[in-house]
Amino acid sequence: xxxxxxxxxxxxxxxxxxxxxxxxxxxxxxxxxxxxxxxxxxxxxxxxxxxxxxxxxxxxxxxxxxxxxxxxxxxxxxxxxxxxxxxxxxxxxxxxxxxxxxxxxxxxxxxxxxxxxxxxxxxxxxxxxxxxxxxxxxxxxxxxxxxxxxxxxxxxxxxxxxxxxxxxxxxxxxxxxxxxxxxxxxxxxxxxxxxxxxxxxxxxxxxxxxxxxxxxxxxxxxxxxxxxxxxxxxxxxxxxxxxxxxxxxxxxxxxxxxxxxxxxxxxxxxxxxxxxxxxxxxxxxxxxxxxxxxxxxxxxxxxxxxxxxxxxxxxxxxxxxxxxxxxxxxxxxxxxxxxxxxxxxxxxxxxxxxxxxxxxxxxxxxxxxxxxxxxxxxxxxxxxxxxxxxxxxxxxxxxxxxxxxxxxxxxxxxxxxxxxxxxxxxxxxxxxxxxxxxxxxxxxxxxxxxxxxxxxxxxxxxxxxxxxxxxx
Amino acid sequence: xxxxxxxxxxxxxxxxxxxxxxxxxxxxxxxxxxxxxxxxxxxxxxxxxxxxxxxxxxxxxxxxxxxxxxxxxxxxxxxxxxxxxxxxxxxxxxxxxxxxxxxxxxxxxxxxxxxxxxxxxxxxxxxxxxxxxxxxxxxxxxxxxxxxxxxxxxxxxxxxxxxxxxxxxxxxxxxxxxxxxxxxxxxxxxxxxxxxxxxxxxxxxxxxxxxxxxxxxxxxxxxxxxxxxxxxxxxxxxxxxxxxxxxxxxxxxxxxxxxxxxxxxxxxxxxxxxxxxxxxxxxxxxxxxxxxxxxxxxxxxxxxxxxxxxxxxxxxxxxxxxxxxxxxxxxxxxxxxxxxxxxxxxxxxxxxxxxxxxxxxxxxxxxxxxxxxxxxxxxxxxxxxxxxxxxxxxxxxxxxxxxxxxxxxxxxxxxxxxxxxxxxxxxxxxxxxxxxx
Numbered sequence: 001x002x003x004x005x006x007x008x009x010x011x012x013x014x015x016x017x018x019x020x021x022x023x024x025x026x027x028x029x030x031x032x033x034x035x036x037x038x039x040x041x042x043x044x045x046x047x048x049x050x051x052x053x054x055x056x057x058x059x060x061x062x063x064x065x066x067x068x069x070x071x072x073x074x075x076x077x078x079x080x081x082x083x084x085x086x087x088x089x090x091x092x093x094x095x096x097x098x099x100x101x102x103x104x105x106x107x108x109x110x111x112x113x114x115x116x117x118x119x120x121x122x123x124x125x126x127x128x129x130x131x132x133x134x135x136x137x138x139x140x141x142x143x144x145x146x147x148x149x150x151x152x153x154x155x156x157x158x159x160x161x162x163x164x165x166x167x168x169x170x171x172x173x174x175x176x177x178x179x180x181x182x183x184x185x186x187x188x189x190x191x192x193x194x195x196x197x198x199x200x201x202x203x204x205x206x207x208x209x210x211x212x213x214x215x216x217x218x219x220x221x222x223x224x225x226x227x228x229x230x231x232x233x234x235x236x237x238x239x240x241x242x243x244x245x246x247x248x249x250x251x252x253x254x255x256x257x258x259x260x261x262x263x264x265x266x267x268x269x270x271x272x273x274x275x276x277x278x279x280x281x282x283x284x285x286x287x288x289x290x291x292x293x294x295x296x297x298x299x300x301x302x303x304x305x306x307x308x309x310x311x312x313x314x315x316x317x318x319x320x321x322x323x324x325x326x327x328x329x330x331x332x333x334x335x336x337x338x339x340x341x342x343x344x345x346x347x348x349x350x351x352x353x354x355x356x357x358x359x360x361x362x363x364x365x366x367x368x369x370x371x372x373x374x375x376x377x378x379x380x381x382x383x384x385x386x387x388x389x390x391x392x393x394x395x396x397x398x399x400x401x402x403x404x405x406x407x408x409x410x411x412x413x414x415x416x417x418x419x420x421x422x423x424x425x426x427x428x429x430x431x432x433x434x435x436x437x438x439x440x441x442x443x444x445x446x447x448x449x450x451x452x453x454x455x456x457x458x459x460x461x462x463x464x465x466x467x468x469x470x471x472x
Numbered sequence: 473x474x475x476x477x478x479x480x481x482x483x484x485x486x487x488x489x490x491x492x493x494x495x496x497x498x499x500x501x502x503x504x505x506x507x508x509x510x511x512x513x514x515x516x517x518x519x520x521x522x523x524x525x526x527x528x529x530x531x532x533x534x535x536x537x538x539x540x541x542x543x544x545x546x547x548x549x550x551x552x553x554x555x556x557x558x559x560x561x562x563x564x565x566x567x568x569x570x571x572x573x574x575x576x577x578x579x580x581x582x583x584x585x586x587x588x589x590x591x592x593x594x595x596x597x598x599x600x601x602x603x604x605x606x607x608x609x610x611x612x613x614x615x616x617x618x619x620x621x622x623x624x625x626x627x628x629x630x631x632x633x634x635x636x637x638x639x640x641x642x643x644x645x646x647x648x649x650x651x652x653x654x655x656x657x658x659x660x661x662x663x664x665x666x667x668x669x670x671x672x673x674x675x676x677x678x679x680x681x682x683x684x685x686x687x688x689x690x691x692x693x694x695x696x697x698x699x700x701x702x703x704x705x706x707x708x709x710x711x712x713x714x715x716x717x718x719x720x721x722x723x724x725x726x727x728x729x730x731x732x733x734x735x736x737x738x739x740x741x742x743x744x745x746x747x748x749x750x751x752x753x754x755x756x757x758x759x760x761x762x763x764x765x766x767x768x769x770x771x772x773x774x775x776x777x778x779x780x781x782x783x784x785x786x787x788x789x790x791x792x793x794x795x796x797x798x799x800x801x802x803x804x805x806x807x808x809x810x811x812x813x814x815x816x817x818x819x820x821x822x823x824x825x826x827x828x829x830x831x832x833x834x835x836x837x838x839x840x841x842x843x844x845x846x847x848x849x850x851x852x853x854x855x856x857x858x859x860x861x862x863x864x865x866x867x868x869x870x871x872x873x874x875x876x877x878x879x880x881x882x883x884x885x886x887x888x889x890x891x892x893x894x895x896x897x898x899x900x901x902x903x904x905x906x907x908x909x
Contacts, residue, residue, distance in 0.1 A: 002689070003585060003689035003690065004535075006685060006686065006689065007535060007536050007578070007581065007582050007585060007586065007686070008536060010536070010575075010578065011574035011575050011577075011578050012574075013549065013571050013572050013574075013575065014570075014571035014572075014573075014574070015571055016500070016569060016571045017500035017569075017570060017571065017673070019500050042498045043498075043837065044833065045830065045833050045834055045837060075753060084753050084754050084759065084763070087752065087753045087754045088754045088819075088823060091752070091754055091823035091824075091826060091827055092819075092822060092823055092826055093826060094826030094827055094829050094830040095830070096827070096830060111830065111834065112830070113830065113833070137763070140762075140763070140766055143766075143792070144769055144770075147722060147769050147790075147792060147793060148769075150721035150722060150793070151615070151721055151722065153721070154615045154719055154720055154721045155614065155615050156613055156614075157614075262719075265613055266608045266612050266613050267605070267608045267609055267612075267613045269613075297547055298540075298543040298544075298547055298553075299540050299543050299544050299547070304540065307602055308539070308540055308598065309598070310601075311597070311598045311599075311600075311601025311602050311605070312601075312605070313602070313605050313609075314602055314603075314605040314606035314608075314609050314610075334605070334608070334609045334613070335605065336601075336604070336605055336608060365548070366544060366547065366548050369548045369549065369550065370547040370548060370550055371550075372550060373548075373549050373550015373551065373569055373572075374547075374550040374551070374552065375550070376499065376500055376501060376550075376569060377501055377550065377551070377552065377567055377568075377569070380499045380501060380837065380838055380839070381834075381837045381838060383834075
């Protein structure tokens with residue numbers, strides 16, 4: 001055969017190997033702390049994650065940022081290891097210890113060779129249970145956050161993300177705020193406030209330890225029991241309580257346009273959307289397929305239109321950021337300044353189109369087959385498997401949530417996709433939030449008919465304001 | 473703990489395509505990487521940004537694949553894919569469920585063999601616009617966005633191919649023509665200028681047979697022009713400085729040093745040194761500048777391995793409000809100079825080695841990372857087995873090697889300092905810097 005003949009014939013796939021999400025075992029300690037283990041033979045690097053269903057979305061408004069600051073300050077010293085000694089001890093094990101807080105959860109985790117898991121878990125337990133929150137370092141971390149807030153306003157991407165959520169959520173929703181706190185709340189975050197966060201995290205009824213990797217020959221439950229058996233049972237013990245989802249009210253009831261002026265910006269950063277959905281939504285799988293078609297796939301409708309046809313942008317995406325409460329739905333892109341209005345028009349057209357007309361059978365197949373097929377690729381490493389199980393725990397999803405995922409996606413139909421689009425995308429209350437050169441685009445934006453326009457000038461770029469002048 | 477050894481076969485097809493295959497049946501996944509020995513270092517003045525623009529064109533269709541269909545076919549089987557362009561290379565990669573390997577190989581072969589059959593002005597113009605927006609969002613509309621390019625300009629002389637940014641200039645992108653694209657393809661996109669690596673759940677004989685079938689008949693280009701001499705003096709010879717006034721809220725220093733090439737043991741020593749200097753909260757720069765003296769908001773130090781005459785090692789520090797940028801610079805430089813003056817402690821070395829071991833183990837878990845490294849070491853160093861020796865090389869670095877490499881590289885007369893300052897502080901900062909310039 002000639003080269004042309006060989007290449008003219010597309011290969012057909014071989015036999016797929018079966019794949020199941022790796023099974024896990026659950027043990028519940030006397031305290032109520034859950035231990036989930038997943039044995040992954042051949043994976044010598046183990047991930048252990050102590051996760052608590054208590055995140056930045058669960059903190060009071062007046063101390064916004066306390067949860068994330070507490071997570072950052074945890075590694076500033078513990079009772080047994082003052083200062084950076086704990087970090088040094090973990091480094092000697094080749095263990096990477098992290099404390100992270102998200103909207104939904106607080107997590108202390110470690111990646112370490114299986115042979116050193118026991119020693120690493122001891123450090124993890126010390127870090128999780130006995131941080132000291134030394135005042136000088138808490139003060140330094142507060143300052144670092146305040147300085148970071150200055151950087152946010154100078155960076156169009158970070159600026160627009162914050163402006164978007166503060167536009168779409170009501171003021172009583174934590175999701176309206178920056179998760180790490182703002183100029184008003186951060187100065188209030190004393191060591192005592194952080195200790196309060198930590199006390200609320202020490203709750204075995206809302207916590208799980210998830211461990212994945214090659215655990216052959218290791219008595220993992222025994223290791224966990226030994227160091228975390230009394231997690232949260234001393235002093236301020238509390239009864240396992242249900243964790244209500246954070247409030248997520250919509251502040252927008254009709255289409256609006258808001259542009260934050262960055263003089264001379266060569267691109268406009270755009271976020272178009274509204275309050276979206278929580279993770280526990282009955283038509284989750286249909287929403288995933290719909291969002292993939294709209295703005296998730298490399299060749300999504302938005303991407304084909306704005307990038308591959310028009311060349312307005314390097315990339316555009318759309319989707320639902322699902323949390324315990326209703327996270328945002330948004331179209332996200334950055335376009336050359338001159339294309340601002342046409343890019344918004346095209347985005348709005350795509351949002352309407354996916355609601356008004358059915359997706360085609362090939363579109364459904366492309367999205368469905370991608371989500372089903374990529375599933376095994378997502379879980380190649382213990383870190384990814386552990387993260388998925390931790391997410392299942394945090395969102396209080398059934399034990400078979402991951403195992404049933406592919407079957408549920410395969411069952412999604414064109415009708416269910418359209419229903420999901422109609423139920424969850426709301427053109428009548430879209431906020432169009434932009435960070436860009438208002439001098440260049442405001443007039444056109446105002447007459448485009450997208451909605452009532454507000455030009456925000458108060459937050460001047462750094463060249464005109466520094467330090468104390470940089471208020472909100 | 474030892475990193476698992478990556479077993480592979482290494483050979484060439486008759487047309488010169490280098491083929492590396494590594495079996496691993498742990499997950500039902502296989503990774504493919506095609507790395508072409510062409511990067512922005514092959515560009516000439518007036519045609520900067522071309523290698524990268526061309527990478528975009530490679531997704532616009534070929535003889536048997538329509539525009540954007542490459543991505544569609546890979547995603548429809550549950551695969552992931554992309555391409556990237558760097559100073560030294562351009563690569564294209566897919567990770568797919570293992571029963572779809574043949575599709576990935578066919579797609580890569582079709583564009584290596586028949587790209588020009590699908591090339592047209594409309595697609596080129598479209599991707600030119602996309603790339604210009606990539607430049608805007610990754611560099612021009614980002615605070616401190618030009619820092620890497622500025623260090624390139626300081627560390628490599630104007631006639632050297634590392635002097636210009638891989639993304640190129642807007643004018644050069646505008647000037648790129650269809651003829652340029654076709655000539656570039658004919659020159660560099662030949663099997664004898666590429667490495668194909670296949671890693672994962674595949675039987676090696678089957679993978680070789682498919683590679684032979686789809687790539688074996690693609691003609692070689694016997695006349696790939698050799699790259700000019702990229703040799704450089706080992707050090708700059710004099711410090712070079714620049715103050716950049718930008719829309720940034722906090723001043724930030726970027727430090728660059730000309731360093732030995734990738735594969736030189738001194739480069740390994742500098743990588744270990746980077747861990748000791750700025751790898752996390754226990755590191756020297758973090759401890760002193762951020763934690764103890766509280767003069768910096770953040771610090772970083774890292775190496776950028778290159779093969780054409782010299783590599784780069786670089787660092788950065790963001791100045792806290794109210795702190796004199798010169799104080800931060802001095803403290804940063806003192807720590808670098810100390811590394812060349814006295815040996816690191818045993819404990820620092822122990823910690824750095826243990827962490828590097830974990831990072832290596834972590835990286836090599838994934839088939840795509842192994843495919844990437846095998847093809848990179850083959851293309852750049854003609855030594856794919858470096859994937860198995862890299863960790864031992866790091867672990868062999870001792871205190872004296874770090875001290876010697878630091879003394880040789882991290883010295884004032886080999887240093888570029890690029891300082892971003894907010895516009896309002898321009899007057900003061902410029903005065904400070906002028907005395908040193």
